[in-house]
Amino acid sequence: MIPGEYLKHLKRVGVRLTPQRQEILQVLWERAQAGGQPVNAEEVMKRVRERYPGVSLDTVYRTLATFTRKGIVNELQFKDQSRRYELVIQGEHHHHLVCLRCGFVREIAYCPEDIIKRVRESHTDFKIEEHSFTIYGYCAECRED
Amino acid sequence: MIPGEYLKHLKRVGVRLTPQRQEILQVLWERAQAGGQPVNAEEVMKRVRERYPGVSLDTVYRTLATFTRKGIVNELQFKDQSRRYELVIQGEHHHHLVCLRCGFVREIAYCPEDIIKRVRESHTDFKIEEHSFTIYGYCAECRED
DNA sequence: CAATAAGATAGGAATAATTCCTAACTAGGA
DNA sequence: TCCTAGTTAGGAATTATTCCTATCTTATTG
Ligand SMILES: [Mn+2]
Ligand SMILES: [Mn+2]
Ligand SMILES: [Zn+2]
Ligand SMILES: [Zn+2]
Secondary structure (H helix, E strand, O other): OOOHHHHHHHHHHOOOOOHHHHHHHHHHHHHHHHHOEOHHHHHHHHHHHOOOOOHHHHHHHHHHHHHHOOOOOOOOOOOOOEEEEEEEEOOOOOEEEOOOOOOOOOEEOOOOHHHHHHHHOOOOOOOOEEEEEEEEEOOOOOOOO | OOHHHHHHHHHOOOOOOOHHHHHHHHHHHHHHHOOOOOOHHEEEEEEHHHHHHOOOHHHHHHHHHHHHHOOOOEEEEEEOOEEEEEEOOOOOHHHHHOOOOOOOOOEEEOOOOHHHHHHHHHHOOOOEEEEEEEEEEEEOOOOOO
C-alpha cells in the first residue's frame, strides 16, 4: 500500500485524490520498491489499466505532470528521447547511469552540487531551478569488448 | 569559411563530402561563431535551404547524426524534448545552463569529471561512453521575482 | 444528506519530432 | 572514365505528447 505521506502531501497541496491518481501513485510506488527502475507513461498506463481498464494515456501524462509539479515525482529525460518517471523518495536526491543499448538504469548517489553552487554564485542573474546529470554507456550485458 | 580541420577529419574517418554536408557544417560553424547558441534540425534545414533549396529534413537529421558519431557535433537533449546541435570545438568540453521559459542557452565551463571518475572506478562493469549535465532555471529576462 | 462547482476524466483528434522507405543520384576510388 | 557503395529527396509512417470537449466526480457547503 502507498505510504500515507504521499497522499497527505497531495492533499496538503490541494490536489484531488481520484482513484486513477491513487493507482498511478501505487504503480510508481511498486516500481520504486522493485529496484527503482523508472517507468514511462505507456508502462504506467498498462499497469493502471489492470485495475482501471478505461484509463486514458492522457490522464497518465497529466497526472505524472501534476505529480512532478508537486514534487513527488521525478521526470527523467534521456537522450534517446524517452521520458521516464520515478517516485521521489523523501529527502533523497540521486542521478543515473543509463545503458545506451538496453536502457537499463542504475542509480548513482553523487551529485555535482559544488558546481551548481559555483554556477549559482557566478550567474546571479539566472535563477536556478533544477538540474539533470546522466552518465551513458554500456551495461555488463551490452558491452562488447 | 569552414576551418579545414573539420573537412580533413571527415575525410580521414571516411565520410563522403557532399555539398549538403558541407553546407550543414558551414551553418553549424557560423552558429558557433555567433555565440554558440545550439540549433535544432529545423533551423539547420532553413539555413541550408537558403543555398540548397531542396534539402530534406531527413538529410539534415542523418547528417547531424553522422557528424555526432564522428565526433564533430554535439547532440544536446533538453528536458522539453528538444534536441539541439552544436559544433564540437577542438579540445573543448562544456555544459549548459538553459532557460525553462525561452530556451536560451549559456555555456558553463565546469564539468563533474571527478564524479565521472569515481563512477568509472566503482562501476567497473559499466563502460562509460558519455554524459550530460544541464542546469535549468530562468534567465534574467524570464525570471519573475 | 443533497446541491454545487471546480477540477478531472475518456477517448478521439491533432500536433510535432523523428525515422523509414525507395528510386534516383553522386563522390571518390580504381 | 567507370563503377558502386553511400547519399539524397520527398513522401509516408511512426512515436510521443498534447489538445479538445462533453461528461463525470471530488470535496466543499448548505
Ligand atoms: Mn532513480
Ligand atoms: Mn555549447
Ligand atoms: Zn543532483
Ligand atoms: Zn562534462
